[in-house]
Amino acid sequence: MALFARHGYAAVSMRQIAAATGVQVGALYNHTADKQSLLFDLLSDHMDALLAALEAEALPDDPLAALEAFTRFHLRYHAARPDAVFIAYMELRNLTPDNFARVEAQRRAYEAQLEDILRRGSKAEVMRFDDAKLACLAIIALLTGVTTWFRADGRLRQSEVEDIYWSMTRRLVSA
Amino acid sequence: MALFARHGYAAVSMRQIAAATGVQVGALYNHTADKQSLLFDLLSDHMDALLAALEAEALPDDPLAALEAFTRFHLRYHAARPDAVFIAYMELRNLTPDNFARVEAQRRAYEAQLEDILRRGSKAEVMRFDDAKLACLAIIALLTGVTTWFRADGRLRQSEVEDIYWSMTRRLVSA
């Protein structure tokens, strides 16, 4: 995962992976069918874990409270897994069409949860936006962008970043 | 550019590029020093053109009007060049450290223009946010995310997307 995140799937050889794990290249094939499966398993497992973690979060019924919980969860979960997130967004095109479709479906399932919150918030008139789908994509892009610059030892602590981004997200859809 | 955008820098061979341009592989080296220069020139030229186009835009003095102009410019410019944008965001890690630093500097120069608008808006009290730098990065992430899904023949026309995203951007920093 670290190698794929750092250099990209196509630029990393099975021999590099073997060296990083301390075995010879042939031994890798006792654990994976091929290089493509390695990438797919990485992405698919990441999305499974993300969805499971969101389920475990038990979002509140109140739409605004749910949006805050989702926002903070997303930031926290993604900040803790920069490599996995990076791969999940960068290496989709290196999946075979079949594998891409499966990971894409997982990603849509995650986004659907946010869109549902937004639609409920709009219905309850505690949120306002022109287009629920675009607001959903905008928020995801906004929040995920954090992973490109956030460093645990940077200017801002994790909790400060969470607060600031929740503040921006709230305004983005404020009624 | 199309090949790099579709398959990624590392996954495209000089022979593929040669075939796509209708020459033999050796002929490419009359036009580029090596494969790395090909990528760097693509990214650097893109950033140059982006900065030049923004200069030509002549943003208004009024901060809010400038933010709207910037927002619409960014969306319009990026929507028209999906391949170049995709490469500019995905292939940075495939640049040598020297080349990366140069492209990164160009990117920062672009972002600095947005940050300046935000700071002026905050000073004039027509905008509000917790952190200018983060608001800047958030808006860039928000707007650039459009390129991942926008299609000219999709549900929404370009002008509709512009309006909706300007509406969201305005709210994001509303006083």
Add this chain to the structure above:
DNA sequence: AGACTAACTGAACAGCCGTTCAGAGCAAGA
């Protein structure tokens, strides 16, 4: 007409690619 320049071809270079496989080592179960 002849010289010069630029672009192209086709072949070659050394080296790396993903993957396979025979054989070795070793721990667990009969």
Add this chain to the structure above:
DNA sequence: TCTTGCTCTGAACGGCTGTTCAGTTAGTCT
């Protein structure tokens, strides 16, 4: 103690990699 089942090594496979270069072609200037 013997066998079974993993996991490993080390070498090999055909094929592709970026890059170079001698030789050909074609257009431009004197």
